[in-house]
Amino acid sequence: MSGPASIPFIDLHPGEDDQVVREAIDRVIRRGWFVLGPEVEHFEAAFAAACGGPFAIGVGSGTDAISLSLRALGIGQGDEVIVPAMTAAFTALAVIAAGARPVFADVDAGTLTLDPAACAAAVTSRTRALVPVHLYGQPCDMERLRRVAERHNLAIVEDCCQAHGATEKGVAIGSRANAAAFSFYPTKNLGGIGDGGAVITADASIAERIRRLRNGGQSGRYEHIEAGVNSRLDELQAAVLRARLPFLADWTARRRALAATYRRELPTWVKTVDERDPGHVYHLFPVRVPDRDRLRARLTSREIETLIHYPVAVPRQPAFANMGPADCPVAEAAASELVSLPLYPRLAVHDAARVAHEIEGFQKGRQA
Numbered sequence: 001m002s003g004p005a006s007i008p009f010i011d012l013h014p015g016e017d018d019q020v021v022r023e024a025i026d027r028v029i030r031r032g033w034f035v036l037g038p039e040v041e042h043f044e045a046a047f048a049a050a051c052g053g054p055f056a057i058g059v060g061s062g063t064d065a066i067s068l069s070l071r072a073l074g075i076g077q078g079d080e081v082i083v084p085a086m087t088a089a090f091t092a093l094a095v096i097a098a099g100a101r102p103v104f105a106d107v108d109a110g111t112l113t114l115d116p117a118a119c120a121a122a123v124t125s126r127t128r129a130l131v132p133v134h135l136y137g138q139p140c141d142m143e144r145l146r147r148v149a150e151r152h153n154l155a156i157v158e159d160c161c162q163a164h165g166a167t168e169k170g171v172a173i174g175s176r177a178n179a180a181a182f183s184f185y186p187t188k189n190l191g192g193i194g195d196g197g198a199v200i201t202a203d204a205s206i207a208e209r210i211r212r213l214r215n216g217g218q219s220g221r222y223e224h225i226e227a228g229v230n231s232r233l234d235e236l237q238a239a240v241l242r243a244r245l246p247f248l249a250d251w252t253a254r255r256r257a258l259a260a261t262y263r264r265e266l267p268t269w270v271k272t273v274d275e276r277d278p279g280h281v282y283h284l285f286p287v288r289v290p291d292r293d294r295l296r297a298r299l300t301s302r303e304i305e306t307l308i309h310y311p312v313a314v315p316r317q318p319a320f321a322n323m324g325p326a327d328c329p330v331a332e333a334a335a336s337e338l339v340s341l342p343l344y345p346r347l348a349v350h351d352a353a354r355v356a357h358e359i360e361g362f363q364k365g366r367q368a
């Protein structure tokens with residue numbers, strides 16, 4: 001007799017979008033136009049409309065979306081930018097890529113998103129911007145963060161790399177920021193078949209500057225008026241993203257249903273991350289448990305795959321060792337307890353329930 005089927009952490013094999021994705025790829029190959037063409041233009045318009053735009057600029061990655069946003073805002077050498085201590089390290093690497101210095105602020109213990117009080121305490125005379133991260137798909141407390149920014153005259157670049165389609169109090173995340181950065185890395189809520197990213201902004205001059213920066217700083221052909229980079233969303237990615245965008249709302253609904261299943265079925269000793277707004281899009285479903293390694297081993301033995309987001313607070317990464325001390329006890333405590341459970345649109349609700357029941361069984365085994 002074989003046991004229950006294995007549950008991978010994520011499944012990116014062809015699904016319901018298979019046909020339209022293949023058509024999109026064919027269209028690009030037949031057209032023979034691969035960089036900065038009609039697919040990027042169409043996708044930018046569609047993505048701007050979906051995000052409360054009005055401008056969207058396709059770039060090479062989410063990391064570049066953040067760094068080019070900062071550069072377009074005139075932020076660079078000698079400037080400080082506040083980032084949360086719990087996020088993908090790429091958030092902080094993007095600040096360095098822009099030439100500025102990341103300053104880490106701790107996260108809120110309930111939501112693990114940037115703590116507005118810690119953020120306010122991290123402001124110095126050199127601070128120019130905040131990069132709040134809508135971590136795991138959960139909107140940050142933007143109302144309080146905006147107050148901090150207004151008080152100190154700081155720009156806001158929202159890291160929306162895990163939060164496509166998320167809303168806070170019904171308003172699309174990123175739509176009120178100076179700029180908002182998205183990633184289309186394949187595992188994201190809206191993912192391509194390679195790297196990609198986009199910036200959303202309501203400011204026409206920021207949009208124009210990012211368009212220039214992504215293409216070598218050219219204002220016209222062979223006219224480089226500033227030192228830009230090569231960070232263009234390619235036609236193949238744009239065509240695939242355009243084909244997948246209409247599925248996003250349905251995929252988000254399924255993510256929410258799976259998260260609700262976990263919240264209902266998990267035993268009470270498992271600490272979940274607070275949901276402070278139903279606009280959460282559940283890129284990930286991390287939980288906090290004291291003996292994480294043993295729980296992961298137990299789930300692995302049942303062929304249930306888990307990952308950790310993230311095992312190290314960002315300022316504790318060697319890459320940031322020379323950035324100065326950062327006091328982030330909340331992020332450090334979380335880093336030692338977090339484990340992300342499988343959650344993706346194609347995961348069946350009964351499989352999520354099975355994961356929850358295996359975790360419950362782990363505790364019973366421990367008590368026995």
Ligand SMILES: *Cc1c(COP(=O)(O)O)cnc(C)c1O
Binds near residue numbers: 087090133159161183
């Ligand atoms: C994925 C991610 C990034 C980086 O995006 P890339 O497209 O991989 O460069 C930045 N911040 C967060 C929070 C992310 O999840």
